[in-house]
Ligand code: PEP
């Protein structure tokens with residue numbers, strides 16, 4: 001029975017879309033008893049064919065690193081030894097055990113590259129069992145809205161470019177890693193929607209309005225037309241922004257700026273490159289591991305980094321060490337120290353990540369960045385662990401303590417990157433997951449004063465928090481003297497368009513005035529009054 005057809009939620013990545021629903025996490029029916037060997041054969045062949053088609057598609061889209069990984073999965077699914085073991089076991093549990101035995105054998109090999117294949121074997125096993133259990137389930141429609149109770153970043157990335165136009169989840173918040181990925185790739189996402197949405201049959205038409213934080217099932221024609229108009233308008237805006245790709249990165253008064261992108265996946269690197277970003281200013285390495293039960297080892301890091309850095313070959317890339325803080329604390333760190341303190345207290349975990357970064361990062365112009373720094377000793381520990389490698393090491397400035405220690409940090413850091421998301425939350429006493437914690441609050445004079453202090457400390461400074469892509473805070477950051485911005489891939493075109501229309505000297509005057517004001521509302525009003533909105 002349909003309980004409701006309209007749900008209010010929180011739009012955490014903007015945009016509008018209308019498409020049929022497709023739920024990814026429908027409970028898998030339990031298959032008890034033996035499975036016909038022909039069905040096991042069919043499942044392995046189908047998984048091999050699916051993965052091979054997925055690899056071809058990724059290759060055709062130029063995502064070579066992702067294609068190679070997926071193609072390895074296809075080879076594993078076609079391995080006669082694995083199929084034989086699965087056929088002998090006959091039940092889904094038995095198939096699981098057979099696959100696990102095979103994976104453990106790989107786990108035990110001395111060669112780290114072969115050991116990494118164990119995860120691929122497990123993934124093939126999951127897909128085979130899923131296919132047997134779900135025999136008869138529907139494939140996703142050509143264009144679809146992903147519906148799930150909870151979404152991980154991989155759920156979105158797996159379907160990007162394959163028909164995914166929006167996503168809806170019952171759980172999650174604006175700072176969840178799925179939200180960060182959705183914003184980064186420009187995918188509308190509404191979270192906090194009533195659980196009844198999970199009961200909708202697949203293929204039900206859904207209207208997702210992330211601006212209004214609304215999801216509507218079986219929308220009337222008039223609402224569909226309104227939503228489609230909004231999509232067309234947004235498409236036109238993006239086309240205008242896109243049209244300035246390749247134009248000089250200079251403000252209206254001729255000040256050069258650098259525009260980089262924030263990424264956590266190879267898909268985002270491609271999007272950033274396509275948008276004309278000049279490199280990666282923030283690679284968030286913790287996102288693949290926020291559900292981890294233990295510290296990622298070197299092989300885990302290599303597996304996560306390889307596709308991203310292969311796609312970024314030749315680019316400047318700032319890799320941030322694991323940032324298991326705030327809403328990104330994995331289960332194994334809950335209840336104890338988390339964040340940078342936990343990483344520094346686990347020298348083996350730090351060394352494993354650094355070995356993987358330095359090795360996999362050989363094809364890029366690498367910099368290593370430390371999150372949530374509060375004092376120079378922390379940075380020194382990382383620098384010592386980096387050893388003799390001639391790699392710049394820098395600090396994120398995203399705690400009040402880091403700003404207070406900025407002179408001391410200058411003695412150890414090669415560069416600074418201001419994390420306005422955390423810095424603003426701390427200075428204004430907000431939790432990162434609080435819906436009131438919005439990027440534009442970085443325009444608060446208390447935050448601006450700290451940024452001014454960092455700008456004069458004597459090290460190169462970039463901004464990688466979301467305030468760098470916000471219409472009212474971007475002019476203030478430019479006015480503070482920031483000339484390097486790292487923004488979500490989906491915002492690179494718009495940020496370039498805005499910066500090219502801003503007058504840096506005028507923004508400097510606005511910044512000086514903003515420092516004397518009371519709060520972020522006042523400084524935003526000042527920017528709107530004096531500059532207006534330079535974008536369509
Ligand atoms: C920030 O805090 O501004 C930042 C860029 O880091 P993250 O959002 O990953 O915490």
Ligand code: MG
Nearest residue numbers: 398419421422
């Ligand atoms: Mg941060």
